[in-house]
Amino acid sequence: MIEPVLDAVLRAPDTFGSRGEARGALVTAGLAPELADWLLLNLEAAADRYRWRVDRRALAALHARSAREDLWPVVEGPRQWSLRCVRGAASPYVNERDAQRLQAAGCPVVTIDGAGHFLHAERPREVVDAVAAGRAGAGPPAGDNGQPRPRDSAAASRPARARAPPSPAPPALHRGSRTCRARAGRRRAPARSPRRRRPDPARCPAA
Known part of the structure; x- marks a missing residue:
């Protein structure tokens, strides 16, 4: 039960020189080695010693209060x-x-x-x-007496909302169609030959 463990923790010293010393104290108090190892997780290093990181008396009071709750x-x-x-x-x-x-x-x-x-x-x-x-x-989550919880009656009686039909896909365009040729003409701009600048007589060297 919990009481022997709390009693062993309460009677243990406040600090220890090593974790092995703390483990030995808990095992000597009658706790199983694996349980003592788990309780060692509540120790923290403080200078050159180890101390409890939890308030042991507050923990015992919490257990006493929770044991009375329904x-x-x-x-x-x-x-x-x-x-x-x-x-x-x-x-x-x-x-x-x-x-x-x-x-x-x-x-x-x-x-x-x-x-x-x-x-x-x-x-x-x-x-x-x-x-x-x-x-x-x-x-599914259980309701009273472990029975599956029924769905909300209002939600269950509500009719399912019809989904709108998908939009029709645009007709395929063939390369030979007028629309396809017109779109191709809009996409492809006519190539323009680069304009040549006329030479500036002022900058041209004399022959």
Whole structure:
């Protein structure tokens, strides 16, 4: 669950001499190595030490507040998007009763064996495959009880707008036609011979 992870993060020192020291502290607190590696992403270098880049106490308060909120209306109410739940088999966060309720609301539930709550850190490849499979087979956005949302009744009853017929193509011109010869005559201007300048007697040298 989330509580042991938050407890380990809250009890960890504020700074560390190295990332390895931070990893060792988290693993000693009982966290899995892959989960500790994921939590190390929240460290930043500060001078010659590493410190947490997040407010750990504010994070714990956020979790406590979100745990009290009822999000079922978002799942079961009308929506314009599709949902897909990916859970870890070792995590009781989404139990079987919740899984059945999610599926009844049109939200498929995928269970990854051997993964806990932080399955994106424990089984990243399986999570990517599950999400990609859901995007590839995603249908139309679900409405109430997971049924496809009907189209707008006004838009459905509106008759289709007829398209204007395409403009007829201009008739082809043959080389022998009068129009073709006239156009050719307008395009081709008659060649003019270059005008010769008369010599200027003042500039011509005397013979």
